Amino acid sequence: MNQNTINHMFCRSIVLLFTIVSLSCENKPTDQVSAQTEITEQTSWRDHWEKPTQKAELLSNSKVHKRIKECLLDTSIVVLTSTLVDDLERYSKIKALGDINNDGVYDSIIVIPELFIDEEGAVENGASAIFTNNEIPRIRVGVPCLEVDYFFPVDDINNDGLTELGKYYSSCASRFKSLELISLEQNEWKRQGQVTFDVFFDQPEKEKRIEKTGPNKFRMRKITSGYADSIIDIWETFEMK
Ligand SMILES: [Ca+2]
Numbered sequence: 218m219n220q221n222t223i224n225h226m227f228c229r230s231i232v233l234l235f236t237i238v239s240l241s242c243e244n245k246p247t248d249q250v251s252a253q254t255e256i257t258e259q260t261s262w263r264d265h266w267e268k269p270t271q272k273a274e275l276l277s278n279s280k281v282h283k284r285i286k287e288c289l290l291d292t293s294i295v296v297l298t299s300t301l302v303d304d305l306e307r308y309s310k311i312k313a314l315g316d317i318n319n320d321g322v323y324d325s326i327i328v329i330p331e332l333f334i335d336e337e338g339a340v341e342n343g344a345s346a347i348f349t350n351n352e353i354p355r356i357r358v359g360v361p362c363l364e365v366d367y368f369f370p371v372d373d374i375n376n377d378g379l380t381e382l383g384k385y386y387s388s389c390a391s392r393f394k395s396l397e398l399i400s401l402e403q404n405e406w407k408r409q410g411q412v413t414f415d416v417f418f419d420q421p422e423k424e425k426r427i428e429k430t431g432p433n434k435f436r437m438r439k440i441t442s443g444y445a446d447s448i449i450d451i452w453e454t455f456e457m458k
Pocket residue numbers: 315316317318319320321322323324350
């Protein structure tokens with residue numbers, strides 16, 4: 218059993234435990250007792266990942282970027298403080314992407330380890346790319362493998378003034394990764410196109426595998442192996458709606 222599987226099982230167990238605890242609290246005689254129990258559970262649930270002592274240590278560390286500190290103070294984000302403390306060097310990398318939102322100020326990204334909570338409430342050790350401009354929403358993924366180098370500016374494909382980004386996505390373990398084109402629409406990052414990125418064929422580099430072909434149109438290059446040692450190398454075309 219690898220570490221990811223153990224972490225995964227652990228996280229699921231925690232969710233299950235709290236589900237059982239909250240169900241068992243439903244029969245309490247007064248609403249007040251239930252409400253109190255719920256508050257205590259919420260706090261301890263969060264403290265399990267965002268450890269108060271580590272959070273305080275990170276907030277007082279002058280080497281931690283102010284945007285990371287903002288995330289630590291943001292109650293809608295659960296930062297995985299142990300992961301962050303263990304590898305501060307990794308999470309101090311910043312990558313400039315140019316002025317992607319066309320406001321005259323250059324934008325950069327930083328990666329933080331963040332608890333990923335899906336729509337059903339299941340949790341994973343995830344990560345997010347946060348922007349130096351706090352008005353640009355973060356890009357969340359449900360896996361811990363995320364680097365600032367996974368993102369790169371492509372072009373303004375739909376001519377709305379905002380630059381679309383290329384995003385390399387790693388499942389951490391498999392040789393098959395993916396390359397996506399994402400765009401900012403109504404303050405949310407949306408996937409507009411995706412192709413397989415097979416690490417057995419790592420050339421040309423990912424930045425050369427997405428091209429604008431016209432207004433609202435782009436193509437993405439997929440390279441992987443087919444039957445009997447043949448190579449599939451095709452450009453797939455996409456249209457932004
Ligand atoms: Ca900008």
